[in-house]
Amino acid sequence: MIPTAFEYASPTTVEEAVAALAEAVSHHRDVKVLAGGQSLLPVLRLRLAAPELVVDLSRVEGLRGVRDDGDAIVIGAMTTHDEVMRDPLVNEHDLLLALTTRTVADPQVRHRGTFGGSLAHADPAGDLLAPALALDAQLVIAGPSGRTRTVAAHDFFTDLFTTTLDEDELLVEVRVPKYTGWGASYQKFNRVAQAWSIVGVAAAVKSDGGTIGEARIGLTNMASTPVRARAVEQALVGQPATDEAIRAAVADVTAGTQPPADANADADYRRHLAGVLTRRAVLAAAGA
Amino acid sequence: MTAVEDRPGDVIQDSPSGGAAGRELGRARRRKEDGRLITGRTKWTDNIVLPGMLHLAMVRSPYAHARITSIDTSAAQGAPNVVAVLTGRDLDDEQGGLPNAWPVTPDQKAPRHPALAVDEVTFAGEAVAVVAARTAAAARDAAELVDVEYEELPVVLDLEEAVTDGAPLAHPSLGTNVSAHWVFDSAEAGTGDDVEQAIARAREDGIVIERRFRQQRLIPAFMEPRSTVVDPTGEQLTMWSATQIPHILRVMLAMVTGIPESKIRVIAPDVGGGFGGKLQVTPEEVTTLLVARRLRKPCKLTETRTESMMVAHHGRDQVQRLTLAATKDGRVTGLKVDLLADMGAYLGLVTSGVPILGAFMFNAIYKFPAYRFECTNVFTNKAWTDAYRGAGRPEATFAIERMMDELAAELGEDPLAVRERNWIRHEEFPFTTVAGLEYDSGNYEAATSRAVELFDYEGLRREQAERRERHDPVQLGIGVSTFTEMCGLAPSRVLGSLSYGAGGWEAASIRMLPTGKVEVVTGSSAHGQGHETAWSQIVAERLGVPFEDVEVLHGDTQVAHKGMDTYGSRSLAVGGIAVVQAADKVVEKARTVAAHLLEADPADIEFTDGRLSVAGTDKGMTLQEIALAVFAAHNMPDGVEPSIDADAVYDPDNFSFPHGTHLCATEVDTETGAVRIRRYVCVDDVGEVVNPLIVEGQVHGGLAQGIAQALYEEAIHDDQGTLTTATFVDYLLPSAVDLPHFVTDRTTTPSSTNPLGVKGVGEAGTIASTPAVVNAVLDAVRHLGVEDIQMPMTPQRVWRAIQEAVPVAQEESR
């Protein structure tokens, strides 16, 4: 379908972009940021949203790319999924993110869709939220008049399609601490390859000689926001990387979840899947 | 025979054109139309732009059943660039009713089907008004400003509920939800025995298997959404439409609107798929025509994907109750079929006939003496159903192939052995079935043994046993489907006996141009099948002209003035034969001219490799030289018209009966319910093959669609009747990565009913694959106590079935 008419701005700097947002907000105009458009355009075309202004970030230099910043890597909000999954720094230090990104949609979507757009969109079935949460990513946000703030992934996602981003704010970049040498696995469960996750489990595991030293686990689509399986993370510490030990340790994976129900899966089935997938993810991440 | 083995990257090379006769049939040519179709640089209907053209947008009902109490169009009328807003009432004097061409019984009930609803809407998405504006965006914006008030009425959505007493009525004015009741009984028809007796005997001393299967509702999901452009200026009104049936559409438009047929020209330009979904006369087409005529301006209406999914007709949607009787040693003695078929809210062009087409196929490749088929056509408040790839035959094939596996399970025998015991043996052809059809040929033994070999049947059975033995979380199952279908729709007299409103012939013309080029005009309107290539090959072979010199014209009623269009795997087996006959007439006409020019007796003229020569001499002329001589017409024999062009219309004597053996191995992850197709082998027998690449393509696409019914696709409605699967996020189609590498091969048992020996391949993959996959999944988990899983076999359904099953061993030990 054809979206409703909107004005279009195409700033070239973060300052200009934020100013355009602030200006619109101050006039009570409904404004939307356009990144890769892979989520926003369907929303506009189905007329689920009808912004008066669309601020396109595609010409903003400096929002794209990955850099090394000591104990973290920094990913620009406009870095595409394809760039993230191929990036050597991401693959070396945050393998979980690279592996997860590979499961997003198909090559066309991955060449357009962006890391920042995925996080800002906050679709509970989106795959990149869980690894961002599990890896304790920090989101750097720019607001009007040069204001910036940094929010932990843990605080960023507040509800279905809802984050702490204000209408006049821009997600600029994401700092992901390094987990160099950790094993990783993303277990995505869906019915056809380019469909969204029914449930996904992101696991990064640091193991030593067959014993799990540390684990980080994030769950996709098990609540209105991504869920961190902290109880399981703790239960795994010191466990041997065997099927039996992991099976026991992941038993509590559904604590704190509130899985949705839809045509693909009811809540019970999602809870069951979370258990199976967590075991598989941890086993794979631990190299077992 | 091209066996495409399990070798990824193995591409069949296009063989260069020799130009010589005799080498075109059977050649794996790449399709000449693909360049423009794949790049999209062609005339899709929505690409057509005419001067002063208006854009239309429909206002659609959000309710599945409601009375329209008022429509306020004033805000929309006043919106920028809007030219007109018309409601069903505004157009009611002209809109008539959309046609149903298949009154299956004399007392069939059918509501009037206005293009735009007038008083009542009976499914969600039904159009109630239309906006005409100068831009597509303005039309869409204004459509949202049309204020319609509805008074909701009770909805009936479920087939089985719809036939119970006191169920809400989809159309209260009809007084019932039953449209028709149609019965075939082999005892009554004289084609076999009484099925009740067979069942009674089996209950005493044999096996009776009773099952209820659900054929879920499917959405045809063609790639190009439907689009129509109507130009009312000039002497004739021209309609371009993304349709499979320009010829039938023209006839129907004349009947619906009263415009003389001779004043209507219908053009189906390149059409991006249909699968039966564009075998329809649609409210959108009629509305576009009426608005264009009223406003005296060209108009275009292109639907969105979601509109397409909501209102373009759906497919399948049946409840099948089956009773199979067999002897203790596994010989089928009778089959009783009791169907409920969901028509949806209206009867489209062939809605009512789709389940009836299946009536002749439930007995499939088997010979058993007693058969009864009973079908109740039922209205519900959902989009109407109609033809969808296979139309009636996939449902029938699914039912019988599932039942054969159930019989094998009951007997504890190999499903292939049970089938072999019951199928028609090669030496028994021609064979008249219990449903009254005469199968001309078939070789089920050959196809099956080749499939078994390619599949490594024994090896997979061993692996299956091992996995069961060690309680592997991933279980393996093998599914069999030995199918046949009726293709080449259809002998006109048979259609007449089934009360269908039209014939089943096809037309072709061949025009020999003076420059040596050949135009082939076909009434079979292609929408992705590759007719241009296949017809060129037939003509190149038959006339001995280079493939490149043949141009195929179709889809425009002013160019191809006669035709029955494309559906029911009929194009080659009917339309292709018309082309052959026209070509043969060209040669005969040329022979007369050649004899005259070469000063010989016509009986002495030989035709080989495109050349007409005098026997025993080196005197001769090519057909193309004769075409030029006839164009000049300086020296024609007395009384002979200066033309070697020819027309032919072919009406088949019988259907053709392709068959094949499909074997599917699935891995079922019992922890999650996920199903993965491990291996898929099919050996199809489609008779002689004109172009193996096209056959391969049809088989692959068909398999994908049939597998998708088994595992992925389902149109779902909420309690109110709103379609909740109206985008591809919710209506799941598999893509290449979700499908296995198909191992395909063919056996060739020519059809004896047409001169090419061809049968048809358009639907084979779809018909055969669904039961193969379902049987395979069930075979993987049957030992856990699972007897059936409804389609689509989603992971959740598979997992839950395993959870709820009582393991066979455990049950026995109780």
Ligand SMILES: Cc1cc2nc3c(=O)[nH]c(=O)nc-3n(C[C@H](O)[C@H](O)[C@H](O)COP(=O)(O)OP(=O)(O)OC[C@H]3O[C@@H](n4cnc5c(N)ncnc54)[C@H](O)[C@@H]3O)c2cc1C
């Ligand atoms: C066919 C298809 C399949 C898909 N499958 C998957 C899948 O399997 N898994 C998955 O995770 N995703 C999937 N996606 C979504 C894809 O990953 C999107 O790219 C992503 O969700 C949004 O990224 P985008 O750059 O396209 O953002 P956009 O669509 O441009 O924007 C999305 C939202 O975020 C806001 N936004 C974007 N950037 C910023 C910013 N820098 N600051 C503030 N707000 C911002 C926008 O205003 C908008 O509300 C799929 C998409 C499609 C079309």
